[in-house]
Amino acid sequence: MTEPSSAPTEAPVTTVAFVLYPGLTPLDMVGPLQVIGALAELVPGFRTVVVGERIEPMDSDIPLKLVPSHTFEDMPDPYALIVPGGFQPTLAAMADEGLLRKLREAAARAEVVGSVCTGSLLLGAAGLLEGREATSHWMYRDLLARFGATPVARRWVEDGPVITAAGVSAGVDMALHLVDRLAGREAARTVQLFLEYDPEPPLGPVDWTPVDAGAFVPFAEENLRASLADHPALLARLTG
Amino acid sequence: MTEPSSAPTEAPVTTVAFVLYPGLTPLDMVGPLQVIGALAELVPGFRTVVVGERIEPMDSDIPLKLVPSHTFEDMPDPYALIVPGGFQPTLAAMADEGLLRKLREAAARAEVVGSVCTGSLLLGAAGLLEGREATSHWMYRDLLARFGATPVARRWVEDGPVITAAGVSAGVDMALHLVDRLAGREAARTVQLFLEYDPEPPLGPVDWTPVDAGAFVPFAEENLRASLADHPALLARLTG
Numbered sequence: 494m495t496e497p498s499s500a501p502t503e504a505p506v507t508t509v510a511f512v513l514y515p516g517l518t519p520l521d522m523v524g525p526l527q528v529i530g531a532l533a534e535l536v537p538g539f540r541t542v543v544v545g546e547r548i549e550p551m552d553s554d555i556p557l558k559l560v561p562s563h564t565f566e567d568m569p570d571p572y573a574l575i576v577p578g579g580f581q582p583t584l585a586a587m588a589d590e591g592l593l594r595k596l597r598e599a600a601a602r603a604e605v606v607g608s609v610c611t612g613s614l615l616l617g618a619a620g621l622l623e624g625r626e627a628t629s630h631w632m633y634r635d636l637l638a639r640f641g642a643t644p645v646a647r648r649w650v651e652d653g654p655v656i657t658a659a660g661v662s663a664g665v666d667m668a669l670h671l672v673d674r675l676a677g678r679e680a681a682r683t684v685q686l687f688l689e690y691d692p693e694p695p696l697g698p699v700d701w702t703p704v705d706a707g708a709f710v711p712f713a714e715e716n717l718r719a720s721l722a723d724h725p726a727l728l729a730r731l732t733g
Numbered sequence: 734m735t736e737p738s739s740a741p742t743e744a745p746v747t748t749v750a751f752v753l754y755p756g757l758t759p760l761d762m763v764g765p766l767q768v769i770g771a772l773a774e775l776v777p778g779f780r781t782v783v784v785g786e787r788i789e790p791m792d793s794d795i796p797l798k799l800v801p802s803h804t805f806e807d808m809p810d811p812y813a814l815i816v817p818g819g820f821q822p823t824l825a826a827m828a829d830e831g832l833l834r835k836l837r838e839a840a841a842r843a844e845v846v847g848s849v850c851t852g853s854l855l856l857g858a859a860g861l862l863e864g865r866e867a868t869s870h871w872m873y874r875d876l877l878a879r880f881g882a883t884p885v886a887r888r889w890v891e892d893g894p895v896i897t898a899a900g901v902s903a904g905v906d907m908a909l910h911l912v913d914r915l916a917g918r919e920a921a922r923t924v925q926l927f928l929e930y931d932p933e934p935p936l937g938p939v940d941w942t943p944v945d946a947g948a949f950v951p952f953a954e955e956n957l958r959a960s961l962a963d964h965p966a967l968l969a970r971l972t973g
Binding site for chain 1: 913932
């Protein structure tokens with residue numbers, strides 16, 4: 494018989510943490526968060542948290558403010574830390590040393606560090622992609638080389654403890670892969686079924702043949718200049 | 734010459750409004766909102782708003798609170814009003830007469846009324862689906878018949894001014910179709926490219942052949958009973 498006074502054995506919980514910061518693209522975070530959240534509903538032992546520098550409403554790139562559930566200080570040690578991307582505010586955040594320090598500290602507490610879209614630029618700026626293969630939004634992917642990473646044009650890229658997804662919507666695919674890895678194929682299929690993720694883009698998949706990524710370089714550089722005007726050294730490192 | 738005192742001519746703005754209410758599934762809203770938001774960034778004359786009963790942080794089904802941009806009273810007349818879905822809180826909201834009245838009033842100001850996932854159950858409960866073909870999350874789709882609609886198993890269904898999408902992730906496909914309709918094929922392709930919506934579900938598309946929707950009926954009914962325990966008449970209408 495168990496001693497009545499013995500503490501209940503707590504099953505270990507696998508936490509996946511998503512980083513929220515002002516100005517991000519919510520779909521980068523909400524897509525994979527909803528996938529891992531469904532896993533947590535369906536299979537015991539998983540939990541999601543949303544972590545920010547402060548627990549307060551933060552602007553995004555759509556007319557929606559978002560509030561995290563935890564600060565970096567009070568979040569449980571995560572199995573995985575996922576950094577979503579965005580447009581100009583994310584580019585500007587590459588120079589936010591306070592945020593980058595929090596990312597480095599949180600990454601040191603995690604077994605897996607991941608990103609969606611230009612979130613990989615924040616991992617790069619934090620020094621977390623050196624020597625790794627990684628991806629990003631197609632328009633900014635080549636910039637990863639400036640952080641010592643090898644850019645790869647795939648939907649998601651796994652290199653040791655680092656997993657990065659392509660632009661915005663790619664986080665859903667990456668998260669389903671994580672579910673497969675963490676809880677197996679049947680769990681991943683069930684999550685996919687519950688989210689009815691059976692995509693039918695009305696105009697079909699992206700046709701990459703007419704997309705001239707080079708033609709977007711001036712646009713991408715213009716956004717870097719606008720976002721990093723006060724950080725000439727970083728700007729030179731990225732555009733020089 | 735223009736009179737100096739003449740008012741500038743304001744170009745008409747097409748507003749797409751997304752309804753936020755406590756407990757919803759954020760991806761239902763954020764997916765299509767991000768699509769229409771990209772249209773608004775790329776093409777002049779479009780705008781998104783997020784409308785709620787109060788401008789305050791609202792819980793969702795993941796550890797993330799969301800804050801709307803407008804109340805129903807102060808939102809501009811929308812071209813389209815889109816109602817996202819969710820799980821038990823959405824089922825419970827079918828009995829929230831205050832919210833249903835706001836939905837009816839807002840729908841009367843819109844040219845198009847739409848939904849994602851179980852959001853169609855709220856449209857149905859508000860009396861907005863009578864005589865229409867419509868869809869919903871596969872697990873609750875047949876319930877639409879109880880509101881006088883004809884359930885259709887498609888990714889999204891358009892019937893006159895009513896457009897409804899299937900479960901959770903289907904809102905992205907529906908929204909790209911709306912962009913195509915509102916701004917043309919090239920705009921839709923550009924939005925899709927910017928969101929890098931080129932899905933690669935790691936286990937492939939949903940295989941519907943082994944999915945026995947009938948086996949989920951007790952689970953769906955159990956959730957209806959839990960959500961509508963205090964509303965026996967509505968519960969009987971939906972499960973009787």
